[in-house]
Structure formats: C-alpha cells, structure tokens
Amino acid sequence: MQQRQNNALSWQLMEDDRFFTTPDDFSRWAEGRKQLRLEYFYREQRKRTGLLMEGDTPVGGQWNYDHDNREPIKAALSFPALPQHGQDSVTKEALHDAAHYFDDHMGSMETFNLPVTRRQALVDLHHFIEHGLADFGRYQDAISDSAPFLYHSRLSAAMNIGLLSPVEVCEAAEAHYHAGKAPINAVEGFIRQILGWREYVRGLYWTQMPGYKQKNQLGFTRELPAFYWDADTDMRCLQRAIQMTIDNSYANHIQRLMVTGNFALLCGIKPEALCDWYLAVYADASEWVELPNTLGMVLHADGGLMGSKPYCASGKYIDKMSDHCQHCRYSPKEITGPKACPFNSLYWHFLETNAEQLNRNPRMKLIYGSLSRMKEEKREAIRQQAEQFLAKLPTSEGYGQPAHTQGYSHQETRS
Numbered sequence: 001m002q003q004r005q006n007n008a009l010s011w012q013l014m015e016d017d018r019f020f021t022t023p024d025d026f027s028r029w030a031e032g033r034k035q036l037r038l039e040y041f042y043r044e045q046r047k048r049t050g051l052l053m054e055g056d057t058p059v060g061g062q063w064n065y066d067h068d069n070r071e072p073i074k075a076a077l078s079f080p081a082l083p084q085h086g087q088d089s090v091t092k093e094a095l096h097d098a099a100h101y102f103d104d105h106m107g108s109m110e111t112f113n114l115p116v117t118r119r120q121a122l123v124d125l126h127h128f129i130e131h132g133l134a135d136f137g138r139y140q141d142a143i144s145d146s147a148p149f150l151y152h153s154r155l156s157a158a159m160n161i162g163l164l165s166p167v168e169v170c171e172a173a174e175a176h177y178h179a180g181k182a183p184i185n186a187v188e189g190f191i192r193q194i195l196g197w198r199e200y201v202r203g204l205y206w207t208q209m210p211g212y213k214q215k216n217q218l219g220f221t222r223e224l225p226a227f228y229w230d231a232d233t234d235m236r237c238l239q240r241a242i243q244m245t246i247d248n249s250y251a252n253h254i255q256r257l258m259v260t261g262n263f264a265l266l267c268g269i270k271p272e273a274l275c276d277w278y279l280a281v282y283a284d285a286s287e288w289v290e291l292p293n294t295l296g297m298v299l300h301a302d303g304g305l306m307g308s309k310p311y312c313a314s315g316k317y318i319d320k321m322s323d324h325c326q327h328c329r330y331s332p333k334e335i336t337g338p339k340a341c342p343f344n345s346l347y348w349h350f351l352e353t354n355a356e357q358l359n360r361n362p363r364m365k366l367i368y369g370s371l372s373r374m375k376e377e378k379r380e381a382i383r384q385q386a387e388q389f390l391a392k393l394p395t396s397e398g399y400g401q402p403a404h405t406q407g408y409s410h411q412e413t414r415s
C-alpha cells in the first residue's frame, strides 16, 4: 500500500485484492530470468500459498497432471446444465439500454445468464464445484459442436470484476478434493488455471507494458476475416466457436486458442485487429489477460517470451479434439483440392512462410524435418491452395464491426 500527501488531499493506493500476487511479486520473481515460464512461477505460488501442498511436496507427488487432461469429448457425455439467474429491475433496465444503444454490436442478449450479484456468482461457483469440477481436468482441452461450456467453470467474468475472489474459488476446489469428490488431475488442473495462468499473465502484462502491445515478431499485416463478426463461414469449427461467442459472449479456452486463435495465426492476422476482436466480444474481456494470451500464446508475437513455440495446428488436431469435422463440408484428411480443410494447407504455408524465424527452434525441429522431406510438387500444390484461399478471404476492414469498436483503443487500466 502506498500513502501520499499533496497540498489538497491525502490518498492511498491499495493493492488489488482480486489476485494472489502483486505486479511487484512478479517482478521480483522475473528478475534475472532469461525465460519467464509459467511452470516455475506456478510452483512457487503453490509453495507460497500452500494450496495442494503437503509440507514442501505437492499433493499426489506431482506438480502437474496435464498428461491426464487431454481427452476429446465422447458422444455419450452429458454436461451440467447451468443455474438460471433471475433478473431484477436493474438488470432488466441494463439489458434494455444495451439493446437500445448498442443494437449494431455483435452478440445476443436473449440468452443472457451471467451472474451480476455476489449471490448469483456464489451460486455459479457452488454449481461448478458440485457438477463440473470432477470432469474439468480430463475434458479441459475438448471442443464440442453443440455444448459451449462443457465442464468449464464460466467464472472468469465474476472473478475479473470482483464478484468472486480467486482465493475462495481455489479453496473451494481444494476442499472438494480433500472431501474425496474430485480427482487430483481435475483439481490441480483447475487451480493451475487460476493460481498459475491468471496470475502469470497479469504479472507479465504489468512488467512488459507498454512496449508489449507493439510486439509483432512474425510481422503479420492481414486484417481480420469478416466472418469473425457474424459467423458466416462454411468452416464448421469457426462457425460454431463464433456463433457460441455471439450467443453467450463466451468461448472456452481451447476454442479461443486453437480455433479462432489458431486460424488467425495461420492466416497472419495483425495483432491489433485480433486483440480488438477478443476485447470486443467476450464478457470476461480485460486487456491485462487478453493481451498476453493473444500476443504471446496465439500469435507468438512476443518472440517466445511466453510460449516456447507457436500453438499452430492443422485440421487434424481439431478433428481429434472435437466433433466438428463430421458436420463440415471440408475434410480434415485432405490437404489440397476442393474438399480440403483450409487449416491443412494454411498450416504448411505458415511454417514455410515463417521458416526463417522458426526453423531453428528445437521444438519445431520435427515438423520442419517433415516439411523439408516433402516433394517440391506437393509443396507447390499446398502453397497454391493456401494462397488462393487467403486471396479470397473477405476481411473485416470496415465490415461487420460495430462502429464503436472500430480502432478499439486498448486502455491501460490497472486491474
């Protein structure tokens, strides 16, 4: 806490209690480190808070259970229905005003069901702990064609605006583990998102800004495709992720990273256009969390400060983790030709175009090995397929984007 006195008024700057750590804590941890990897930061926070710890050792013997958390969804799964929140006169009036003044904005209010009071946020927290947490881990990376929320908590907006504290959310999850009601891979995976990722991206943001926002390591210049604003695309995975965003102002992490994000990476969308979109469309949007995720994780624009390699993937990954492709007019197995999944040729095109910057990365060695073994004829066919696709991609400069979000200027508000 800082105390100041000037001629007129004395004032105090309080630390923000919506987080476990302060930006100064992060700075101290980051000092002298060449790489700022999440895993080491997270372990330190586990030790500091004692969450999921037995003395100095992690509960269950491991820090991280990620390898158990990669199951795709199965047809027979049923997902917990959400609690339905009533709307008082204030909420009704706010929804009415939003419809009136922002009627050209992307999004629908018909299904509005976000918690707007502390009581509603607690209902959502308890509902998730009881009905979602146990399966959160193994289906954490899954994507569904029909279910937007799966076993995710949907608590980000409530935590970001202070209706819930991250401490109470993590303690509720830990208590559920100790009561024997959720497995360690689920509880550790969930706590890592909050005690690890959420704190880490905030620390990174405040230690790297304002320069961070200017980063564009791969030199991307393309405008955002127009369909990001209205979901009018025949690529099923993108259509569903964007339509779910329109309906709920929500998409889960993998939809943001591996569907809308991955497509933007493969097409070379310029960072400010993509950031504007993520900031405009999600209920939980805040620049301190959005920017590192978009620049660092999605676009590899910070040159590897956050992620040791770009999260680029072909249609094969989306086919493995989701049930989208069976509903799509494209085939994830084809790379060229009229039925070929656009992600496939774009993937190889991305690797080829950015080879100078990426092919010395040890984690990309295998994939660049496959590219170099590919016959030149095949490479040329893929190149043409991708370039024809990109040439036809309708971009959103002036299209579809509501006037008041055009050139959305990122505000550096400390939160």
Ligand SMILES: Cc1cc2nc3c(=O)[nH]c(=O)nc-3n(C[C@H](O)[C@H](O)[C@H](O)COP(=O)(O)OP(=O)(O)OC[C@H]3O[C@@H](n4cnc5c(N)ncnc54)[C@H](O)[C@@H]3O)c2cc1C
Pocket: 151, 152, 153, 154, 155, 156, 157, 159, 160, 190, 193, 194, 197, 198, 199, 201, 251, 252, 253, 254, 256, 257, 261, 278, 282, 284, 285, 286, 287, 289, 290, 291, 293, 294, 297, 298
């Ligand atoms: C491009 C991109 C943009 C994003 N923009 C935002 C944003 O503006 N605001 C925001 O709150 N989150 C953002 N995220 C992170 C993440 O996608 C959301 O927090 C999560 O999808 C919210 O859904 P949930 O509450 O059901 O999360 P769950 O999957 O249930 O996870 C639990 C909690 O962990 C935290 N969390 C999970 N992943 C991350 C992450 N990568 N970074 C930071 N915290 C995380 C959130 O507080 C979340 O509520 C972004 C991710 C990407 C890839």
Ligand code: SF4
Pocket: 235, 236, 237, 238, 314, 315, 316, 318, 319, 324, 325, 328, 329, 330, 331, 332, 341, 342, 343
């Ligand atoms: S085939 Fe390609 S475009 Fe269609 S849903 Fe699968 S990954 Fe998406």
